[in-house]
Amino acid sequence: RSMLLTGTDHHIAGIGTMAEALTPDLIGKPGYEGHLNDRVVALPELLREAGYQTLMSGKWHLGLTAELAPHARGFERSFSLLPGAANHYGFEPTYDETTPRLLKSTPALYIEDDQFIDELPKDFYSSDAFGDKLLHYLKERDQTRPFFAYLPFSAPHWPLQAPAEVVEKYRGRYDAGPEVLRLERLEKLKKLGLIEADVEPHPLIQLTAQWDALSDEQRQISARAMEVYAAMVERMDWNIGRVVDYLRQQGQLDNTFIL
Numbered sequence: 696r697s698m699l700l701t702g703t704d705h706h707i708a709g710i711g712t713m714a715e716a717l718t719p720d721l722i723g724k725p726g727y728e729g730h731l732n733d734r735v736v737a738l739p740e741l742l743r744e745a746g747y748q749t750l751m752s753g754k755w756h757l758g759l760t761a762e763l764a765p766h767a768r769g770f771e772r773s774f775s776l777l778p779g780a781a782n783h784y785g786f787e788p789t790y791d792e793t794t795p796r797l798l799k800s801t802p803a804l805y806i807e808d809d810q811f812i813d814e815l816p817k818d819f820y821s822s823d824a825f826g827d828k829l830l831h832y833l834k835e836r837d838q839t840r841p842f843f844a845y846l847p848f849s850a851p852h853w854p855l856q857a858p859a860e861v862v863e864k865y866r867g868r869y870d871a872g873p874e875v876l877r878l879e880r881l882e883k884l885k886k887l888g889l890i891e892a893d894v895e896p897h898p899l900i901q902l903t904a905q906w907d908a909l910s911d912e913q914r915q916i917s918a919r920a921m922e923v924y925a926a927m928v929e930r931m932d933w934n935i936g937r938v939v940d941y942l943r944q945q946g947q948l949d950n951t952f953i954l
Contacts, residue, residue, distance in 0.1 A: 696847070700739070701731070709735070711724075731768060741769070743769045749772075750771065750773070752775070753829075756777070766806075767809075773806075773807065780849065782803055785819030822931050874906060881894070881896055
């Protein structure tokens with residue numbers, strides 16, 4: 696993230712390691728500030744100086760205070776999740792020792808411009824909210840200026856969460872396990888003519904227990920996790936599509952570079 700926004704090595708930019716992973720021997724050392732430091736200039740700062748309108752909606756993870764938030768690093772309008780991860784919905788799950796499978800969630804910390812958001816709407820879902828907010832900024836922007844928009848999603852980072860109706864579309868898709876899916880995808884590539892018919896898959900590097908060695912419950916949990924993960928990716932893709940569609944409708948798509 697720091698390298699994308701500055702074009703420098705992450706140690707130079709202050710994120711030698713993520714703030715959450717700072718150890719006592721690194722705290723206070725140059726390059727390990729845990730936030731985007733003042734020895735680098737950020738891309739939105741340069742573009743804003745050059746006359747661009749700079750907009751952001753998404754995950755920041757480059758500083759947890761208002762003084763280190765996107766609006767302080769060149770973004771004219773910004774709606775962002777400051778930490779590296781959080782519940783994707785507008786609530787925080789309770790946690791106690793009797794429910795060991797429930798991950799203790801990182802508290803959500805959202806900010807718009809320089810104002811922290813006290814309460815998220817009931818129907819909040821991170822990917823949808825980021826798409827909505829960027830569309831809002833694009834619709835109200837100054838049309839006389841070029842724009843730079845940054846849309847970094849929190850998905851598909853844990854916790855695995857997605858709208859139920861999207862998850863349902865993938866029910867059973869991963870039940871046969873990763874090796875079967877891998878070969879199925881390879882055959883599809885051959886059928887589409889994207890690879891030669893004699894291509895063989897790379898030998899599988901087994902990092903975890905083989906699928907057949909897992910219990911039924913373990914396989915069900917793994918397949919379910921993949922169903923939700925796939926739904927998170929689809930929802931993220933859908934929101935990117937909303938932005939692209941809007942630019943097309945406005946006649947701006949051919950004049951916009953999308954990375």
